[in-house]
Amino acid sequence: MSTHSGPQRTILTIFGTRPEAIKLFPLVHALDADDRFDSRVLVTGQHRGMLDQVLEIAGITPHDDLDVMQPDQTLDALTARLLTGIGEVMNRVQPDYVVVQGDTATAMCGALAAYYRKVPVCHVEAGLRSGDIYHPWPEEVNRKVIGSFAALHCAPTEVSQNALLRENIDPSIVHVTGNTVIDALHWITAKVEAEPALASGLADVEARFAGKKIIGMTSHRRENFGDGMRAIADAVKRIAARDDVAIIFPVHLNPNVRAVMNDELAGMDNVALLEPLDYPHFARLLDISHLMLTDSGGVQEEAPALGKPVLVMRETTERPEGVDAGTARLVGTDADTIVTEVTRLLDDPAAYAAMAQAHNPFGDGHSAQRIADLLAPN
Template sequence: MPNTLVPLPAPEPGRMPHVCLVAGDAPAAVKIAPIVAAMRRSARVRPLVIACGDQTEEVVEALSAFGILPSLVVESTLDGQTTQGAAWLLNTLDRVYADLAPDAVFVQGDNAIAFSAAMAAFWRRIPVVHLDAGVRSHDLTAPFPQEGHRRLIAQISSLHLAATADAAANLACEAHGGPKVVTVGSTAVDAGFGAIERHHEHADDRVRALEEAVLHGGSRMVLVCLDSTRWSQDDLAAVLHGVADLVLATPDLEVVLPAAYDSELRLVADDVLGRLVRVTIIDPVDHTDQVCLLSIAAAVVTDSNVLAEQAPSFGVPVLVLVGGVGAWAEPERPGYPWTASPERGLVARIAEKLVLSQVERLAVPPAHNPFGDGFAAVRCEQAVEWLLGLRSRPREFAPEL
């Protein structure tokens, strides 16, 4: 398939190419951080990390857990999913690229920041590298506008880094194929393994005591991680009532729920779960502490794709909350999450099923993670080097069955 941007001519001798990596929220920062570390180790390209948008504080905090400081912070008070916010982002990032003159721009996912960063680079004829390419719902209205962003970024990308073979197949259906699509695995898995290596102990005494009880077999634990900005108050209440039903039905079960003090989630959690002894509501934890809680959980209830991709490495089943009414689905393959709409009965029934399956899971080693093997960041770094004419194309990720 003709593509004049892949690969690019090799840079001039003695000149190290610059690559801008744009992070617009904490999950993007978590997925980009291992790639920055891989680029620094290789020392063949120079990574320039840009924290961008209206969540820069969260981005900087997430990066700091990996020992990374952004090269530049582009802070906005506007919502990037409005026309005014998108216009501001495009104009500002255009000036940033003019000043930095990067050889490539690296974006992750499908939010408005990724879309604006990709468009600004494309208009300056800077190659766009898209991490987590090929994710599709095949419905432009759900999620909105993310599904549209995914497809539009794909049209202008020079290099598509797909986490799974399914994602690569989605791209092929849209005529994005050939060497410019590389299946690399999820860098969230890399980040999860790194978090386990860095972790010492939790700051909260209650969490440390609970961790000890779980590790010694005295209790089981469910981790509940939700982004309150994604859900209505009624949806949050329905989910947490389902969690309460689960706790009341399972005598040895504890729940840990991180929630910011002034968030809608904390208000609803205090109301629905505050009187239950075996529920621990804590302040938000960094990525390192979150992964360590994940690693000892009997199950996870979340809306985070990052946690869903990390969990199979520890043999932990996940219930991912999705939109719709009365919708739920069992995983198609081992390691994939269950999904359900935020409804009390569905959450309680599926979470109980996952918790009760722990005895069976403990009897066998964890299955191979279909989302990654811990080397996705290296493949991403090598793929970018290939794009820039510095090496041969890397081998692709193929999960063990």
């Protein structure tokens, strides 16, 4: 803890989804433990149950909770509710700095509400770019909006730093900090090791699939809804026909995912369709998996920290560092390609080792403290 004797800086950290909560709780912990800061937390509830699970395990009680989600809410309706709700909290809190993470509607609206009040914005996980405004959609544009006026850009890697510099961002406000998701993963792994009961809920499925190579899977991207989801399901069916493989798939709550996956995969001997996992259980899934099959962004960062190859079911990624380092490979949503690449990792030990042993480019577990130091008053 700092022994700072000057005035505190009021930091309002804003998040709303499970991935944001995971990536920001290490920073909230760092700010809370540092007397240079008056740390305030606003959650929007853009995810509800999944968000609350992370808050509970991380021991964070928000100061404000907007609880914005409504059934079948459009992006523009969500954006309007976020912007006005966040603005009302800012008017009351009067923060010196606002922190947002990543690429969600919450992050974009939090940053925009701060800009409207001339409050400086710290963007955690800044500079990720796919180069295509519709992949991922709407996340790519959300990131670019925040990046256009943030006062402090915390880039996880040199690749993301360089992306910001190409957009003519002032180099003095761009800092490579590593990704806080690695801080979070180290924290939760140590916590589960000390308290195994936190992740004991997978014991039955682990016993069921004993002796098999487990493929951990996630899929939820909007751009994959429809034909992409059906192709992914077809690939999983073909992979699960092998008797040496098992697939553990926590199925996202979105009906565009659930309808397809339940129709196509329910009842298969080698496929376990689970409810979404809380953070300790997801860390356990990463740990027991032979490889990860995903269209998620965060998994591309987390899995390499545990030496797990990642096959990314997307056409582009805003995290090219993993691909460049060899920890991740883009496979798209073509069923034949997915099956071919999974089979290669299952059957070719050299190909597997090349990915599993590659250096993780996303951080060393000390990113949150670096960001806290950047936020501190001079």
